[in-house]
Amino acid sequence: AQRVTQPEKLLSVFKGAPVELKCNYSYSGSPELFWYVQYSRQRLQLLLRHISRESIKGFTADLNKGETSFHLKKPFAQEEDSAMYYCALSGLGTYKYIFGTGTRLKVLA
Amino acid sequence: DAGVIQSPRHEVTEMGQEVTLRCKPISGHDYLFWYRQTMMRGLELLIYFNNNVPIDDSGMPEDRFSAKMPNASFSTLKIQPSEPRDSAVYFCASSPGLGTQYFGPGTRLTVL
Numbered sequence: 001a002q003r004v005t006q007p008e009k010l011l012s013v014f015k016g017a018p019v020e021l022k023c024n025y026s027y028s029g030s031p032e033l034f035w036y037v038q039y040s041r042q043r044l045q046l047l048l049r050h051i052s053r054e055s056i057k058g059f060t061a062d063l064n065k066g067e068t069s070f071h072l073k074k075p076f077a078q079e080e081d082s083a084m085y086y087c088a089l090s091g092l093g094t095y096k097y098i099f100g101t102g103t104r105l106k107v108l109a
Numbered sequence: 110d111a112g113v114i115q116s117p118r119h120e121v122t123e124m125g126q127e128v129t130l131r132c133k134p135i136s137g138h139d140y141l142f143w144y145r146q147t148m149m150r151g152l153e154l155l156i157y158f159n160n161n162v163p164i165d166d167s168g169m170p171e172d173r174f175s176a177k178m179p180n181a182s183f184s185t186l187k188i189q190p191s192e193p194r195d196s197a198v199y200f201c202a203s204s205p206g207l208g209t210q211y212f213g214p215g216t217r218l219t220v221l
Binding site: 088 | 142151154165200202204207208209212
């Protein structure tokens with residue numbers, strides 16, 4: 001079955017602490033992985049994708065095909081990182097996204 | 110560019126009524142997607158179009174749901190008749206091709 005699993009509904013960390021949002025996937029084929037973010041009262045928007053291998057707003061994510069994971073990491077959390085984060089995948093060359101159920105990140109002062 | 114536009118932003122209706130959600134994609138984007146977001150199931154793809162043609166509607170929950178895209182700048186998602194379990198946030202997204210999707214603000218539907 002094709003699935004994206006985000007095991008934590010809510011993750012609370014203190015400002016300055018490291019953050020790791022977990023994402024595991026199940027897909028028969030070669031997926032492309034994404035992280036989307038939704039800040040309060042804003043639209044869902046792309047944060048990063050594994051193909052581009054970028055760091056956006058200090059966040060990075062590495063695709064681990066052995067563990068079928070695509071965890072999102074940031075070494076030092078900031079209050080403005082508080083948001084809802086969704087992991088998603090699509091098959092390479094396809095347009096059909098599968099989203100996880102999301103993790104709400106709260107960064108405490 | 111105002112981005113993807115959805116209307117209405119909020120809709121409250123009674124069970125059995127017809128509901129029509131509207132979406133205007135970003136100009137030049139050939140792909141349009143309809144998603145439903147619920148607490149239990151997260152974000153689910155309902156249907157997507159390429160050049161106004163429905164490509165995959167396997168996510169449409171049942172025959173009460175239908176979607177159309179009469180032209181490149183307009184799409185509708187219709188629920189007839191509506192039921193309380195249809196209450197959710199419905200998102201429209203558009204894309205120029207593979208990769209990033211650009212989401213609208215969503216329509217929050219409440220069916221009483």
